[in-house]
Amino acid sequence: MELHRATSLAALMAVLLSGCAHQVPATVPEVASGFLKGYLSRETLPNSKLLLPPPPAKDSAAFTADEAAYRSTRSLKDTPRWALAIQDAELKFPEVTAAFSCAVNAPLTPDATPRLYMLLRRSATDAGLAMNAAKDNYKRPRPFMEFNETSCTPADEPSLRRNGSYPSGHTGIGWAWALILAEVAPDRTDPILYRGYTYGQSRVVCGVHWQSDVEAGRVVAAGVVARLHADPVFEADLTAAKREIAAAREKQLLPTRDCTAEAAAMAIHK
Template sequence: MKMKKSAGLLCFVVSFTAALSACSSGHAGSVIPAASLPDAREVLPPPPVPGSAGQADDDQVFKATRDLRGSSRWMLAQHDALLDKATLLEDFSCAVGYKLDLKQAPHLKSFFDKVAPAIKERTSQVKHLWHRRRPFVGTDQPTCTTVADLGLYSSFPSGHTTAGYGMALVLASLLPEKAGPVLQRGRVFGESRIVCGVHWKSDVEAGYLNAASQMSVLLREPSLQEDLKAAQDELRAMAHTQPPVDAAQCQTERDAADHSLLSAP
């Protein structure tokens, strides 16, 4: 059981590294140490405890979102569960108005190569601290993605949300004229984890805060400024060379944004 627990709690290590790290970016530079980031165990509030109003809200949202199975929102959540690095960036194409291609952004890859290990370590520390069970544990309720590798007790905070909203914060910084729709898409990405049934609502909210606290430091880190400036040029160059976005996909994302799962019950 101990071995299974460790594997589950470290699932974020695999998923986040796969999403944001390139095996070889071609840009020299040291990774950012975890100690340079805020300790998320201090930053994040505790998750709701059993019997609390917060847990009752989490329970209600989990139950209500099971009815979304088979809907367009469910399908979007399934897509958002894919955390490979190229797909994660491409998920923000509708938000910026043109298809984003990681192959054309080597400096953006380099940035995430350097920061992913620190984010991974800080997030894993919180998961270990709270050891929170995922909402599907002990139920026969559907999830939109496989749960075999998620870890039954690694729910808080959401690592997918940390990755997705972290990407949103970077893109909003580099393309400030697109910040509104980019951050909206980052919110929807996090809410997809609630739709999937693999995270509680409060896990996702903690994921937003986790990403924000980390990026508040990383986007100002002097050693990363060269990559960030070059990444901005790469992203803007794509506006002149990349194909337009898919209208149907963009409408699905707008519908998801208009029906937020974070509203008060």
């Protein structure tokens, strides 16, 4: 990998997947310090620049809709939905996988479900990096930049300013996980997909992504998951993950979040 590509990769992963501190098996190398290698090579990742149209132009109806979506969420500040958006902004492992614990109705941890946890880490890298081509090409400014306002995560704003808004990497990771987890626990498909949807919408609530960024992130994520199914290592991990969830249910292991509070927050819409 060329030096400038390695630098770009490290910068992107620092935004998308910061703080992966957990130990990983020696058989799974890292793409940068603390960042676990995905299943797909750079050559086999879906190309987001080819998959997506350009982001909406400022004189378009689509951009007017983006502005309206952003404005409609400003009244959510200091509500439980705002707090959930802050929580959803966290991409540090192992905390991040808890976002889907209630939806799956099981703990998604390195101790309770180690193969599933590893699958989520590796697929997150694939989903995150698949956004790179479009992000680098369009370099779209984020809503909090456009309006010179504060997002729900002010400490993240310096790094977010250096990383294009279109498509949404957080959304891509969350939607890829939702599609995968719906296969792991098909009886929980509706709550899992709904959580994947609200996970992406949290980026609009937070003020760090436009609605069209979020929708584009879901498109690329679907392409990533489709491509992952052609990878035999992913398929083996998926099979193992299904067994782990079945075992966790036999043991009646509980989710690692307050599911009542999470459901109440997700029910708040704007």
